[in-house]
Amino acid sequence: MADLTTAQAAGASPPGDGMSAATAARVGRRALADPAATRRRVRARRRRDTLIGWSFILPNFLGFVAITLIPVVAAFALAFTNWDSYNTPDWVGLKNFRRLLHDESTKIALRNTVYYAVGHVPLTLLASLSLAILLNRKIRGAAFFRAAAFFPYITSMVAVALVWNMLFNPASGPVNQFLQWFGVAHGPGWTTSTDWAMPAVIITSAWRDMGYYMILFLAGLQSIPKEQYEAAEMDGATAWQRFRTVTLPGLRPTTFLVLVLLTVQSFKIFDLIVVMTQGGPGRATTVLSQRIYQTGIVDGEFGYASAISVLLFLLVLVLTLTQFWLNKRRERS
Amino acid sequence: MTTTSATPEIVPPVPRRNRGQGSGLRRSIGRVVGYALLIAAALAVLVPFLWMVSSSLKRDNEVFTIPVQWIPHSFQWHNFVDIWSQVPMGTYLKNTVFLSSVITFLQVLTGSFAAYGFAKTRFRGRDTLFFAYIATIALPWQAYMIPQYIMMQKAGLTDTYTSLILLQAFGAFGVFLMRQYYMTIPDELCEAARVDGLSEYGIWARIILPLSKPALASLALLTFVNTWNDYMGPFIYLTSNDHWTIQLGLQSFIGQYDSEYAMMMTGSVLSVLPILVIFLLGQRYFIEGIATSGMKG
């Protein structure tokens, strides 16, 4: 890092701003000789770095722009129109958004979606992290246990919904019978009750997703050098301390990944709800994706559906932005 | 770059040498209990799959009975034979394998390539662009499904595999996953390589890729599974029956007034098996870590 200080002293721009540390150092040394040539070289270097960076991104980015970005922007534009999917859209400005403010069903869907996310994200994060740590060892049959953890994710959604509905059956299901042992005489109605349907869905989906995110955590755990564990062990750290000082910090990029993905996917939840409760009973488990689907495809009001999508998007954007910002702060410290 | 293993046994804590015989016994009991719990949990987690297997061996009317019958009255083993002739399951399987493989390969390739750009190169606006990328995952497909379809229709790509491949091979998910993993690889490694005269592309191919096997394996697995189980994409974009994938084939057992649930479950069971095989074969790649601090090499 000494090279950097020299470079900075010479007036070259600090790294992280178009240059790598080594090149900054080199530039710094030459800068002491000829400032104007240096600036030219710096600009050329920066241009080169930009070109190189973009050349890496371009294949994926071009595909992304053509296939995804254009329809997404179209969807946003449609939020300001009335469109029935067939005839020419009519521009209506903010009318759809004003309608959103009075739409009870969408407000309920928004509340349910947030409720679902608040329950699903921590639960799944905890479950998948625990599983990854538990199963990241060379014990006999580890492969079988890891496969078992992943099974819920690859099992047919119909089977998952049905079996869990059975487990949650208020009268005959094992869950309520289990609760009876603990003295709960009349267990909750779960998916047949408006109060308990969402918790039932949250539990089911956490169970389903934990294997998926476990895989991400397992991969992340491999990036932590074994020497760090050994060093901590030699310093006399207990398992819990090793977890806190070595594992957790080492997992930060992966935890960030899982957190963002979990948040985004929680707000988009659709399939499990449709198969498990159809959004019911009543509107107890109706979520925003369903509102978008209902108003768009079923009612034929695509402009309004797009407005709801914009709402969903802004919500997730704010949350993701916050997570990005917090993560950047933690990275710097 | 192999690991020196001092991986602890399943039961904590690391026993100190001079504990005596009592700890040995405690360890064994602890281990047995631990295993028992794990096996019980694994079985619990497999219950829906067991229901699927049980349903696949029933007659249609017996699948959704009240109350549920876990053991079929009469085992309809022939379901597993009939399904191949009742719908063109072989064709569907072939199509699904093709689609999943191509999309997985492209996702991993373009994703890891782009991730290097986002993680290891520097240019203005890099992080903002990355954030914008990720932000687009936030929109549910119901929102932009029709504009996207119209676009594909204009390009003449409906009812082709190209449309699905284009749709899914350039996802932000792969970029995100690989970028996070690359960020755990120390910059000094890349620096050293640059000093040695390696181009950025060389660094990516010769240094970064080999080091990120766990992430590549997990990305490949998750992309493969998601494509394999994808229903909506193939449903909207593939019309001719001989282009259909397994998921569409399974749904074809659900008619308007009449559904063959037993057959559908038979197909679902068959559909899970290839993924299971791939998982068991590939899961050692995201376990066997090659993580070192990197400075030795």
Place this chain on the structure above:
Amino acid sequence: MNRRKFLTMAAAAAAAAPLAACGSSKSSGATGAKADDNAPVELSISVWSLASTPEFQALFDAFHQANPNITIKPVDILSNDYETKLTTMLAAGDTTDVITVKNVIDYAGYAGRGQLKDLTSAATSADAAQLSGLASFKEKDGKYYALPYRQDFWVLYYNKKLFDAAGKQYPTNLTWDQYADLAKSLTSGSGQGKVYGTYHHTWRSVVQAISAAQTGGDLLGGDYGFFADQYAMALGVQNAGATIDFGTATTQKTGYASVFEDKQAAMLPMGTWFIAKLLADKKAGKTDVDWAIAPMPQRPGGSGITTFGSPTAFAVNKKARHSEAAEKFVKFAAGPEGAKAIAAIGVVPALLTDQTRQTYFGLAGMPADDTSKKAFKPDKVTLEMPVSDKTSKIDKILTEEHQLVMTKQKSIDAGIKEMGSRVKDETS
């Protein structure tokens, strides 16, 4: 920076894309099909679950026999999400010639958007005069955009053996109270061997549509007080354990076919489409239930048999490539030959004349008793759900509140009141 400019252009292009898509309507409406009537034509028809819906193939085969120069290419779309895919395809300007209209809610959408060809002349011709369910396809402007080929209505199925075992007389002309009592007395056993007196499926029509039909109430009106009696009856039967409770039936995806064919229910109010399945399953040996049909129970003091039904229709895509041939097919399917073709496989045609009724009852396995025949000749068949631009929204509201009432999360009165206020608020 270039990126900002690019994004602005992309946004503009993206916003213009749907406009461009819609604006460029290929005016292939009246194609050269008029030129030569016997030129070979390949007609594309959108259908659902072709393999498990035999009526389509029966119609196609009959039509091809009558018109050898026209071959039919079915566009097979999975039944569950038929509407989603069709809406998407049509949005992109798809040129499938004949559109099969699954239900009137879908029809309201397609017709309302102007995606279907005007078939008024065919609909008001003498041939179409006897089509039941035709009125559903009359749009606000007085024009027709589809012709029904199939009309199912609701009857009461019952299991003769279970009635015999309980020593009860077969139902002939029940009132709802008699029906409820009968259901309670036919319930026996518990656990695995329980037999329910009846089975009420979870669709809202089981309560709401029959109530509207028999009281003359307006399902689109916003005032649903007329539901009260029917809900009281349904909940009474449920509370007495004479039918599977709504919550369980919904969450465990109970199939009415399984329940009836496995002899778990003695009675079953259901649509006539079930007859085809019963005939096929009995023939294939999948069940041996001894069944017959009776008219739906009626309100006390009502005259005649009133039930409800829903038609299935064919329509012609406005962007069809072979518009004339398409219209020919639609008329064929709604006509006597189409009716004959589908009656032969146990499907109830919209053209239900005495002759088609005779063909129908001549099928092997059909109950031959007088009550069954009477059930097939209801005096009045009202629409399950009237057609309007508000239909899909009202349908959703009524379904949601129905769930709340049947799972007892809301009282009948509170539920009915909420239905009314929501319909008025949300469809203004």
